[in-house]
Structure formats: C-alpha cells, structure tokens
Amino acid sequence: MATAKKPAVAAKKPAAPKAAPKAAPVKAAAKPAVKKADAPKVARKPNAAFMKALTPSAVLAAVVGAAPLPRTEVTKKVWEYIKKHKLQNPENKRNIIADEKLKAVFGGKKEVSMFEMTKLISDHLK
Numbered sequence: 001m002a003t004a005k006k007p008a009v010a011a012k013k014p015a016a017p018k019a020a021p022k023a024a025p026v027k028a029a030a031k032p033a034v035k036k037a038d039a040p041k042v043a044r045k046p047n048a049a050f051m052k053a054l055t056p057s058a059v060l061a062a063v064v065g066a067a068p069l070p071r072t073e074v075t076k077k078v079w080e081y082i083k084k085h086k087l088q089n090p091e092n093k094r095n096i097i098a099d100e101k102l103k104a105v106f107g108g109k110k111e112v113s114m115f116e117m118t119k120l121i122s123d124h125l126k
Contacts, residue, residue: 059104060124071125075118 053068064077082088082096089095094114098106106112106120 054125057124057126059101060121062101063105071122074121074125078117078121 050072051070053070054074055068056064056066056074060074063081064074069077081102085099087097087099087102089097089111095111096102096114096117097111098109103110105124106117107123109120112120
C-alpha cells in the first residue's frame with residue numbers, strides 16, 4: 001500500500017495587527033437601594049387545622065394526658081415524654097425505642113423513626 005506524503009507545512013499567514021486595548025466600560029452611578037413601602041408587618045396566622053383541639057385515645061392519654069390538645073401540642077408532649085425517659089436510640093437519634101406505654105401507641109412496634117411516630121400518633125387523635 002502506498003501512502004501519500006503530506007505536503008510540507010503551509011506558509012504561515014501574516015499575524016493580524018494587534019488591536020488597541022479596550023477601555024473599561026463606564027459604570028453607571030450607584031443607585032440608592034429602593035425600600036418597599038413601610039407596611040406594618042402582619043403576624044402569621046396559624047393554620048386552623050393544626051390548632052384544632054383533638055381528643056387523644058385512652059392509650060395516648062396515658063402519655064400526654066386526657067385533655068383535648070392541638071396536634072402540635074400532642075407531638076411536643078410525646079417528645080417531652082421520650083426525652084424524659086431517654087427513649088431515643090443513642091446511635092441514631094431519629095429513632096425512638098418504645099417503652100410499654102409507647103408500644104401501645106405505636107401499634108406494638110419496638111422502634112420507630114420520628115417521622116413514622118407522627119403518623120402513628122395521628123391514628124390516636126379524634
């Protein structure tokens with residue numbers, strides 16, 4: 001097989017004349033920050049569904065008390081109970097190790113995650 005030889009390196013084109021350095025663009029004068037009209041801040045209204053008092057079941061009442069409470073307060077009281085009795089898994093704090101009272105609330109499960117806990121608690125609220 002015959003291979004064709006490549007032609008010798010082509011003659012270089014003459015270099016284009018260098019352009020003059022460009023001047024930096026002129027920045028517009030800094031504008032003062034525009035503030036929104038000083039509207040009075042309105043406090044956020046809590047969602048009525050979260051604040052509705054719900055009655056805990058007898059099983060859950062053993063942990064949080066029998067008085068009707070909003071869902072948020074029930075969760076707070078369950079967390080108080082968990083921390084008071086040191087029921088968080090020491091290796092993974094997101095897991096709760098159930099004692100006898102919580103086992104009844106958690107449907108017999110020994111250990112649940114904190115996210116699963118709120119779901120299981122909602123089954124005990126009416």
